[in-house]
Amino acid sequence: MKNILVVILLITLFSSFLISAQSVKDQMIKKKASELGISEDELRKKAGEMGYDISGASDAEAAKTVVPVTVKQEVTAPQKSISNYKVPEFSGRSDLNAFGYSIFNYSPSTFEPGLNVPVPKNYVIGPGDEIVISLWGExxxxxxxxxSKEGTIYLQEAGMVNVIGLTLEELKSKLFKVLSKTYASLKSKKSNERTFMEVTTGALRTVKVFCLGEIVRPGGYSLPSLSTAFTALYYSGGPKISGSLRSVKVxxxxxxVAVLDLYEYLSSGVKSNDISLQEGDVVYVERVGKRVALGGSVFKPAIYELKTNEKFNDLINYAGGINFNTYTDRVSVTRVIPFDQRDLYEKNIIKIDLNFTTKEQLLESNFEFQDGDVVSLFSVNSLMENAVAITGAVKKPGSYELTTGMRISDLVLKADSLKEEVFVEQAVLYRTLPTLKKEMFTFNLQKALANDPAHNLKLENEDEVQIFVHERFFPTRSVQIYGQVNNPGTFSRMEGMTLKDLITIAGGFTFTASLANVELSRLDTTSIEKYYNTFNLKFDEDYWTSETGEDFLLQDFDRVSIKSDPKKKSSDVIKISGEVTYPGSYAILEEGxxxxxxxxxxxxxxxxxxxxxxxxxxTNNYKTGNVGNQLKMLADSMSLAGGATIEVSYYDRVFLSQFSNRIPLEWEEIEDDKNSIYNLRLQPGDEIVVPDDDGVIYISGEVGVESIVPYKEGEDLDYYITQAGGYTSNSSEGRVVVMLPNGKKWESGGLFSSDxxxxxxxxxxxxxxxxxxxNHWEVIRxxxxxxxxxxxLVLTIENIAK
Incomplete structure (x- = not known):
């Protein structure tokens, strides 16, 4: 079973390898067909006719003929070389940076050689390069x-072959001649070719170069062999501010062998002299040459380095040209007097004005600058040549073109006419004088629109017409209504507004309003001593249909007071809770x-x-604040020893707060005398509380155990304290508080009477x-x-008396 699994695994791996290799072979066939100028199918057919199977190459070998790969050399990217690019000698123009230096703070990929591009045919082979020779076909x-270090490679078929100094194209030609002697099928005539050859590179060598001169980090660097002078400049941090961007030598x-002008690259993207570096090359940055500061109305204000033969037009080109709003009649040059001319002047700096009549004359100027010149191009002023403006109560306020013979009425029409709220009796025209001061004309807008020549004034450049709104001259005033209406407040007085209208928008009368005595106060403008005159009016219940007050027009700042009817009282209630037959809420039937x-x-x-x-x-509305806060303020003012504080939180929140809203009653006295002070006249919101008998005493604070102790008739304070474990060491025995269940404070009888x-x-x-x-010592002191x-003092008085 184990052997079967191994076989399956090997077959899987081999199949994957064949698929990958086939992909590589397809690429090689496609490339060769392109070189011969025929299709891939025609190439395969021709090879088959000659008895060759071009797909039969060893898969393992074919897999090696991958497209050339350039191995990236491990070179540490530099840190940012310069934090700013100011030139100390141009301290008067600290707003300008030296042009071009900031590019060396960009991403490391800025000047690195490409890693995914074919090696160029003019690439020169050197020691350490890897060369890949591929044959396929027969x-x-x-x-x-x-x-090798000697610049050779060893071929089994031909021995040592010297390849150093050859370009990739020359190497391919040389190897073709050498190998064709061994492989007869490798013919120079494409019609007889049965074996095909390709020469590529694998891993490329590194080259040791040196960066010297006015450079941020001079020294030796190992760089990829495809690196150019730009690459070396990047890794060395680029030129210092004192270094030249116009003369970098290889x-x-x-x-x-090459002189680089970085301005060509920065201005146009051209790298004409950026050659590939070879082993032992030196990239040398010379000291900066002539510098000129260019500021003002150009695309790229900066401090530029100019070559000896470069003129004004070259400087403008490096700055990207002039802006659209550049003033071309005059260019200002500030110059430090050259050494050989300083004996001719008393001061050290002179001003030179360059005058031009056209833009072209400025751009083609060949004025020659000196080192340290500061050139300023100005912008045109913001004064309008043919503009008038209109603001205020028009539909499209703004600035408009001044046309020949244009008058105020024409400008109003251009502004899409007037708004509805316009004030037509008067408007203003502001005119700018040659001294830039303003002159003002008032006119009747209505007459101007009727083409009255005395008011429809002719407009001049930079005139401004202001149209007012009616509200400016007749602002909306207010009236007030307060008292027994549903929505009292301040309202805008509208034209034709009557007292009845004001009551209506205030939501009408409330139930308790007195309709028989509505008071209106009106501002008295005839007397110094008197502020208001009053009017008393009477309204019906259905005042909105009644004629009363219908014609009483309101004036600005009128104040209306709706009083309460003393006969219309709300039904206030009190509450009875606890041990009564019918607890609940009860209406107050009458006073007293x-x-x-x-x-x-x-x-x-x-x-x-x-x-x-x-x-x-x-409800106690006369409490003067939180008792705890007052006691804490007292404790703070007493500077208690050892940081001691008065413990008031429980005393305030839990204990005293239970009794702050209680009025104690003596029911026995009430029963004996109905006129007793305890038989109170109740107020709305009062609550009579009739408790049941708890049969206990509640003890809290600085006692052994805060307790609820059964009540025992006739026992005194000491008895109950003992029942709770006695006083603690922190207790204040002389300040014990006892509150009776009705909220009255219990008082002891003292020395000569019983409690x-x-x-x-x-x-x-x-x-x-x-x-x-x-602190006893402080008192003694x-x-x-x-x-x-x-x-x-006594001795002084005695001496005076003598």
Whole structure:
């Protein structure tokens, strides 16, 4: 079973290999047919007629005849060489960079040789190159050879063959002659060929080159053999700012074999002198030559390097030409006076103006620059030659062409006429004077449109017409209505708006509104002392159909007050909860209803009612803030020792908050005297709470165990504290708070009287003791200082008295 699996695996692998090899053979047949100028089918037919099967080459050998592959050499890409490209000598134009240097900070692939392109036929073979010789047809062979250091390869059929210095095309011709002596079927005449030959390259060698001169990282570099001078410049970081882009030499065997001008490549993409490098070549960057700064209205403002014979037109070409808005009449040149002329001037810098009459004259100028010149091309000004503008209440405001004889009415028509809200009584024309100051003319727009020559003014260049809206002169004012309407507020006063209209848009009267006394206040503009005059009006229930107020037109800033009818009161309620026969909500029938009235209406108390615990719950709107926050502020101001704080969170949130909205009642006193102060007149929202008897006492705070202790009649505070485990070490025994079930605070009797009873349902809270730091030494120091000052004062007075 194991052997069968092995056989199946080998068959699978071999089949895959045959498929791959067949693909390679098809490519070789296609290529040869193209060379012979015949189709692939004709090539196969001709080979068959001659008794050869061109598809019968060894699959293993055919697989080796893959299209040549160039192996990428491992060369570390450089880091960015220069962070900026400013030229210190041109500090006056810090906005300009030196042209071209930034290209050496691009991606590493910028100047790398192509890896997926055929090796050129003029490629020169050297030591380390891999040569692949492929024969197919009658003779089948694929062999790889590495060129030795001496520049030879060894062929079994012909011995040592010298290949160094040959181009790929010359190598193929030489090997064809050598091998045709051994293989008779390898004929030079294509009609008699029975064996076919192809010579390609495999892995290519690396070449050692040197980058020297004004370069960022000078030194030796191992590069792919297809590398050019551009490749070497990239890996060495490119020229320094002090290095030239116009004169980069390739030196071979002591002589310059090429001089590169990078401006050709940067300006037009041409790399005419970018030759392939050979072993030992030196790429030398010379010092930069004459530099000229070009700024202003050109496509590529920068600092350029010029050759000796280059003129103004060359500089413009390197900058990509001038912009469409360039001012061509004058070009400004700022020049540092040359060394040999400085004795003729007092200063060091001169200004030169170049004047031209046409664009062509500027572009063809042969003005010669000096090193360090700064050239400035200006833009034309933004002044319009034939433009007028219109703004405001027209449908298409904007700028328009000024035509001959154009007047205001013509401009309005060009602006698609007037808007509906236009104010036609007056408009303004602004005119720009030669001094650029403005002159203003007012005119009647309606008369201008009627072609009145006194108002339909003739327009001039840069005139601006402003049309106003009616709202500008007659702004919409407001009126106010407040009080008993459904939507009180401020409303815009519209033309013809009456008081009835205002009440309608305010949602009408509320149920409690008084219709018999509607007050309107109107601004008094006749007196200094008096602000408003008032009018009192009467309305019917169906005021929208009534004639009352129909003709009372409103004026700007009128204020309307709708008062409440004292006879229309809402039915306010109170609530009774707890141990009564009919708990629930009850309407206040009349003013002055007291607690006893509501208890009677609720059917009286149940047998379970705990009368000492009765209280009224009322929302406390007079609380002055969170008790805890107030106590914390007090603690902070006292600078407590050791960072101590008053424990107020539980005391505030849980304990005191239970009683802050309770009004304690004394029911026994109410029963004895219906006029007692405890028989309160109730307010809307009040709640009478009639609890049952809990039969317990609640104890919390600084005790051994916070507890609920059964109530025992006649027992005092100490008894209940003992039941809860006694006081803790942090307790403040003298500040214990006891709140009775009705919300009244329990008070002890003191030294000379007995304590009142603590009632069932009471709550006891023991607060934490707060100790304040007391620095005795500071007090002694202060007292000593005061005594010394007083003694000095006494002695001074005695001396004066003598």
């Amino acid at each position: 003779t089948q062979m694929v062999k790889n050879f590495i060129v 030196i071979r065997d002591g002589a310059a 209803e007291r607690i006893t009235n509501f208890i009677e209406r609720a059917g009286g108390f149940l047998n379970t009612a705990y009368l000492p615990g009765i209280y009224v719950k009322r 009142d009873d603590i009632l069932s349902g009471s709550k006891i809270f023991v607060p934490t003791e707060v100790s304040v730091a007391f 202060d007292i000593t200082s005061i005594i010394a000052s007083a003694a000095l």
